[in-house]
Amino acid sequence: MAVLDSIMQEGLLVDRAWFSRQGVESTAVDYYLRSGKIEALVHGLYRKPGPPLKWQQVVYSLIVLGHDVHVGHLTALSYHGYEHSLKLGVAQSIRLYSAQSLPSWVEKVEIGPGFIKMKRNPFPNGSVGLVDVLFGTWDWPIPYSSAERAFIELASTLETREDILQAKLMFEGAANLRPMLLQSLLEACGNIQTKRLFLWLARTIGHPWYKHIDISRIYLGTGKRQIVSGGTLDTQFLITVPKEVQDGQRLTISDQPRGFIGYSPRIIPGRFIPNSDPNSSLALRHKNTHLAIPVDLLESEPGTDGYSQCTYKAFTMDM
Structure with a gap:
């Protein structure tokens, strides 16, 4: 023994x-x-x-057994403090990146919430932007994507309007990303569409770090890329994006649990908003000001396409 x-x-x-x-x-x-x-x-x-096993023990064991693996995407973003933007009450599977196929036992070991090996890795080579996070009594080092790398990993998987709107909410809270690290990551990223979409989101939201990114040093390829059908073409990055978030020119609204706090723009009275549960609040954004309004402060009349025309009740604003 x-x-x-x-x-x-x-x-x-x-x-x-x-x-x-x-x-x-x-x-x-x-x-x-x-x-x-x-x-x-x-x-x-x-x-x-x-x-009972914890998922971190499985990940570290994979490393000990010779697998080049790291924790990334939404799992890393949650670790770095962006979990408030994820779906509340929904257990997120652990996102792993590896250049190798993972052993079959990973799927057989009974451990929640389960693992997802990400199929699309925007960084096929190199470990730039990875950080070791110590775990457990033994201080096992587990590689995680930094917040900067994880946001780019997230951008590589955005395929629908809903994906982009959710990602935009998360980006709005990312005011403290490091531009020098982002520069290195974007130059190392091997996926053209990912880089264009990340830069478009960064420019749309307008965090100060975006001004320090030297786009001329980042290869963005040629030609147009369609990200969402029926969207509008961004003339700088040549991608089709949701019309309602193009540079904040249109109103965007998302349902969030009551008490949601985030970064949102100004609301223009009289626009359409989605029907919502009365126990929710609405995070309304246009330009650079945040406003969260409990639904019970609003009056609405049924509209078309599942939307409602809203007016304010017991609530006034001078914008």
């Missing part, structure tokens, strides 16, 4: 090949199994008996 304790930490998942590399023979592994000193989670995968 002394040998096992010296090489295998609590919570680590290993296979027989790992034991072999540590000088532990197969017969010794069988003995550890029979004696209950290790247990099999699935065929060929072992751990010391202990409390």
Whole structure:
């Protein structure tokens, strides 16, 4: 048991090949199994008996077993403090990036909320923008995308109007991104559409760091790219984007839980808003001012296309 304790930490998942590399023979592994000193989670995968697994233990075990993997996309954004923009009450699967196929046991291990291996990696080479986050008693280093890299990873997966509107809400809270790191990441990014969409979102929202990005050093390819059908063409980045968020020229509205706080523009009275639950508030944005109005302060009349014409009740604004 002394040998096992010296090489295998609590919570680590290993296979027989790992034991072999540590000088532990197969017969010794069988003995550890029979004696209950290790247990099999699935065929060929072992751990010391202990409390329920956490997903971070699975990720670190993958790294120990030789897989080049990091935590990114929405999972990394949540870690960096942007979880308030995600769907409340919905468990988000852990987003992983890896140049290799993950072993089949990743899907078989019973652990919530599950894993998603991202198919589209805008950074096929290099580790720029990755940071190690220490986890657990042993301070295991787990690579995460920085917020800057994670936002670019997010941009690489936006395909619908709804995706873009949700991403825009998250971008609105990203006032403290580092322009030097963003510059390096955008120059290293291998996906033209991703870079154009990220830069369009950054310009549309207008955070101060955008002014420090040297677009002339970023290869943006040629020709037009359609991101959403029925959208409007942005003449700078040559992508079709939702009409209602093009440079903040049109009103955009999103339903958020009551008490939502974010960054939104000004509301122009008399525009259309989606029908909403009376226990919600409306985050209204136009230009650079935020306003969140509880629905019960609004009056509305049914309109077409599931929308309502709204007026203000017990509420006045001087814009």
